[in-house]
Amino acid sequence: MQQLFPEAPADRSDDLSDDELAELYAADHRPPHPHRPWVLANMVVSLDGATAVDGVSGHLGGDGDRRVFRAIRSLPDVIMAGSGTVVAENYGAPTMTEELRAARVARGQAPIPELAVVSNSLGLDPGSRLFEADHRPIIVTSPTSPVDRRAELADVADVLMIEPAEPATTGVDLGAALTALHERGHRVVLVEGGPALNGQLVAEGLVDEWCVSIAADVVGGTSKRMVEGPALPADHSLTLRRVLEHDGTLFLRYTAR
Numbered sequence: 001m002q003q004l005f006p007e008a009p010a011d012r013s014d015d016l017s018d019d020e021l022a023e024l025y026a027a028d029h030r031p032p033h034p035h036r037p038w039v040l041a042n043m044v045v046s047l048d049g050a051t052a053v054d055g056v057s058g059h060l061g062g063d064g065d066r067r068v069f070r071a072i073r074s075l076p077d078v079i080m081a082g083s084g085t086v087v088a089e090n091y092g093a094p095t096m097t098e099e100l101r102a103a104r105v106a107r108g109q110a111p112i113p114e115l116a117v118v119s120n121s122l123g124l125d126p127g128s129r130l131f132e133a134d135h136r137p138i139i140v141t142s143p144t145s146p147v148d149r150r151a152e153l154a155d156v157a158d159v160l161m162i163e164p165a166e167p168a169t170t171g172v173d174l175g176a177a178l179t180a181l182h183e184r185g186h187r188v189v190l191v192e193g194g195p196a197l198n199g200q201l202v203a204e205g206l207v208d209e210w211c212v213s214i215a216a217d218v219v220g221g222t223s224k225r226m227v228e229g230p231a232l233p234a235d236h237s238l239t240l241r242r243v244l245e246h247d248g249t250l251f252l253r254y255t256a257r
């Protein structure tokens with residue numbers, strides 16, 4: 001048993017600047033697999049496990065979470081999210097400060113990560129923020145998705161077609177999607193949820209790292225837990241790598257064993 005905070009957090013004076021925070025996360029080891037990228041999942045939850053308040057996550061975690069969120073977003077080659085999250089959170093093109101862009105370029109990455117949206121119904125609105133200002137996200141979908149929707153979205157996005165894992169199913173084989181991103185040269189994928197997408201990735205053993213912010217707040221409600229789906233076999237244990245704290249919110253970093 002180890003006491004991580006021997007002093008009251010308010011007495012600590014070792015606060016990290018935004019740049020130091022980004023450097024800290026960028027220094028972590030994230031080796032890609034032979035045929036797929038390293039997959040890092042980032043989520044914020046309330047102390048009682050809620051992932052959303054009034055349907056969005058923005059009310060959770062406060063300023064500290066926004067800072068860690070930005071630092072973590074500076075890491076990947078691709079940010080991946082399910083269409084539920086993209087619509088609920090009104091996603092637009094990823095943005096990055098000049099400093100973070102420069103650090104990415106110095107590491108051999110593109111200045112801004114690509115955004116990959118997983119969807120099979122393809123109900124995304126081509127007029128939405130997601131496609132503004134010539135931003136072309138990757139739409140990860142399967143041949144079972146509606147042909148007319150696919151054609152419409154192909155005008156504003158790069159459509160990545162991935163077969164379902166099994167013939168009788170409709171959803172994208174997420175392992176194959178990650179392999180396709182790897183073939184495009186992407187080595188680190190940040191998954192930003194939501195719980196439905198997380199659930200499938202975890203069930204397939206495709207999450208290498210979890211960054212979880214635990215907000216010092218109890219919110220109740222009926223939002224999903226951060227992983228939705230059937231109970232998992234007991235071999236998904238993790239190794240705790242880091243604990244940060246800001247205003248009572250904890251920022252945990254775990255890697256898969």
Ligand SMILES: NC(=O)c1ccc[n+]([C@@H]2O[C@H](COP(=O)([O-])OP(=O)(O)OC[C@H]3O[C@@H](n4cnc5c(N)ncnc54)[C@H](OP(=O)(O)O)[C@@H]3O)[C@@H](O)[C@H]2O)c1
Nearest residue numbers: 043044082083084085119120121171172193194195196197
């Ligand atoms: N607290 C946090 O950190 C956090 C993070 C993210 C999201 N959230 C919250 O979580 C909620 C959204 O999460 P959610 O679980 O409802 O949705 P989600 O996981 O974001 O998206 C689910 C959708 O993604 C698509 N999808 C998932 N797997 C697929 C596959 N294998 N093949 C094809 N399409 C696939 C489907 O889209 P189609 O229906 O278009 O086919 C599915 O309906 C929101 O309230 C959001 O605010 C919280």
